[in-house]
Every structure is written in C-alpha cells, then in structure tokens.
Amino acid sequence: GAVVSQHPSRVICKSGTSVKIECRSLDFQATTMFWYRQFPKQSLMLMATSNEGSKATYEQGVEKDKFLINHASLTLSTLTVTSAHPEDSSFYICSARDLAGSSGYNEQFFGPGTRLTVL
Amino acid sequence: GQNIDQPTEMTATEGAIVQINCTYQTSGFNGLFWYQQHAGEAPTFLSYNVLDGLEEKGRFSSFLSRSKGYSYLLLKELQMKDSASYLCAVLDSNYQLIWGAGTKLIIKP
Numbered sequence: 001g002a003v004v005s006q007h008p009s010r011v012i013c014k015s016g017t018s019v020k021i022e023c024r025s026l027d028f029q030a031t032t033m034f035w036y037r038q039f040p041k042q043s044l045m046l047m048a049t050s051n052e053g054s055k056a057t058y059e060q061g062v063e064k065d066k067f068l069i070n071h072a073s074l075t076l077s078t079l080t081v082t083s084a085h086p087e088d089s090s091f092y093i094c095s096a097r098d099l100a101g102s103s104g105y106n107e108q109f110f111g112p113g114t115r116l117t118v119l
Numbered sequence: 120g121q122n123i124d125q126p127t128e129m130t131a132t133e134g135a136i137v138q139i140n141c142t143y144q145t146s147g148f149n150g151l152f153w154y155q156q157h158a159g160e161a162p163t164f165l166s167y168n169v170l171d172g173l174e175e176k177g178r179f180s181s182f183l184s185r186s187k188g189y190s191y192l193l194l195k196e197l198q199m200k201d202s203a204s205y206l207c208a209v210l211d212s213n214y215q216l217i218w219g220a221g222t223k224l225i226i227k228p
Contacts, residue, residue, distance in 0.1 A: 034216075043206065043220040044162070093161050107152070108216060110161040 002028045002098050006111030013084055014119055021079045021114045023094030029074040030096035034108060035067075038091045050077045084118040091115055121145045123219035125207050130225045131197055139192045139205050139222045147212020153181050153192045154206040156221065162206055165192070194224075202226045 003026040013019050023033055031052050036044040048069050050056045056069035068080040077096075081088055095108040123143045131137040143151070150169040154162035168174055168183035168190060180193040192205055207219040 044218050046216070046218075049215075091159070107164060107167065110163070113159075113161040115159070 002026075002096070002109045004030075004094065004096050004109045004111040006094055006114055008114060009112060010115045010117075012117045012119065015085055016083055019081045019084055019116060021081075021092055021094070021116075023077045023079070023096070023111050025075045025096040025098070025109070028096075028098040030077075030098060031074060032097045033071055033077040034095045034097075035069060035077075035079050036093045036095065038093060038113075044093065047079075081116065084116070086118045089116055089118045121209075121211065121217050123207055123209060123217055125205075125219045125222045127220070128223045128225065130227060131194075133197055133199060133226055133228050135197050136193065136195050137197060137224065139194075139207075139224065141190045141192070141207035141219055143188050143190070143207070143209045143217070143219075145209045145211045145217055148185060149210040149212065149214060151181075151183055151190050152208045152210070152216070153179075153190075154208065156204045156206055158203075165205075197226050199226050199228070 005024045007022045011019055033050045035047045037047050038044050046059050047062045048056045048058045050069050050071040052071045052074050058064045066082055071077040091113050093113040094111045097108050125141045152167050153165040155165050156162040166181035168181050173182045178195045183190045204221040204223050206221045208216045211217055
C-alpha cells in the first residue's frame with residue numbers, strides 16, 4: 001500500500017515556541033492531505049484539509065493563524081503550531097488521499113503521527 | 120447533523136469471535152471504512168464497504184446495510200494483538216471522512 005511518513009515522531013518544546021511537522025507521501029502523489037488531532041482516549045478530530053497549491057480549509061473552531069498549513073507540492077504538507085501552549089499537547093496525524101491509486105476508493109493513508117508535548 | 124455511533128468499549132476472550140457495530144447518519148454516502156488503531160499509533164486500514172453485503176478478509180469481515188445505515192466488523196479467532204481501538208468512518212457526499220469515536224476492544228486470555 002501507499003506510504004505516508006511524518007516527521008518528527010515526537011517533539012517536546014517550551015511554551016511560546018513554534019513547531020513544524022512534515023507529512024510526506026512517499027510513493028504516490030497526494031493532491032489532498034488531511035491533518036488530524038487526537039487527544040488521549042478520544043477519536044480523531046479533523047483540523048484541516050490541505051489541497052496542493054491552494055489554501056487549507058479549516059474545520060470550525062480551529063484557528064488558522066495558530067495552525068499554519070502549507071501544501072507546497074504533491075508529496076509534502078507541513079503543519080506549523082505557532083506559539084505553542086500546553087493545551088496544544090496532542091497526537092497530530094496526517095493522512096493523504098491517493099486519487100490515482102489502485103484501491104480506487106478514496107482511501108486515506110495515515111502517517112505514523114507526531115506526539116507533541118508543550119512544557 | 121452527521122453522526123456515527125459505535126460502542127465505547129467491548130471485552131472478548133482470546134480465540135473467540137466479536138462483532139463491533141456501527142450506525143451512521145451522514146449527508147450522503149460514498150463508502151464506510153474500518154480502521155484499527157493501537158494506543159499511541161496512527162490508524163491502519165482494515166476494510167472498505169460501499170455496496171451492501173459482507174466483505175471477508177482473513178480473520179476480519181465487514182458488513183454493510185446502506186438502507187439501515189449500519190455496519191459491523193467481525194473479528195474471528197481473536198488474538199491478544201487484536202486489543203486495540205476500532206474506528207468506523209463514513210465518506211460523505213463531499214468525500215470527507217466522518218469518524219466515529221472508536222470502540223476499545225479488550226482481549227482477555
């Protein structure tokens with residue numbers, strides 16, 4: 001199946017700093033990438049949908065100025081958490097959709113996730 | 120609104136069979152996914168149903184009834200490694216995935 005990588009896998013930062021998370025589709029082109037956040041014992045929460053070459057679409061309640069998304073190429077999307085605070089500590093997961101894939105059913109392939117801890 | 124319901128937690132015995140149900144109400148339907156998620160890891164794809172009926176894949180099977188807005192995931196010959204959360208997700212008319220809260224499956228020896 002298609003592979004999505006995410007970097008870093010784990011990051012610890014001080015309150016007020018910014019953190020960038022990269023999501024890459026390794027063996028396919030992803031016109032659409034998704035960013036999720038998951039708090040402990042809760043389900044995935046979609047934060048934003050990122051389309052290559054255009055502005056991301058943010059879900060209600062997600063601050064676009066705090067969570068900056070850049071989808072500059074068909075294989076890379078980045079999420080930058082600006083001025084991070086302890087309440088931003090969470091598990092951030094990206095996924096990519098391979099529209100041209102052999103599965104043919106809009107499957108989303110997930111990256112391994114990034115564990116962010118803000119002190 | 121859009122809604123997906125699945126039990127919060129289930130317990131089963133190693134070697135047994137367990138069925139995890141999922142009911143949904145969404146704006147449009149373009150398929151239903153089941154994902155497995157181990158603690159601290161990203162979800163991994165298990166199955167996809169877009170037509171009514173049963174899809175079998177090894178120890179795992181998934182069933183869909185579109186008229187009833189209902190699906191289930193059937194796990195046979197349970198193994199300890201099957202302890203995980205199982206997420207039901209529906210692709211709506213905008214091809215957006217709507218996620219259930221997940222069912223935590225606990226396998227006991």
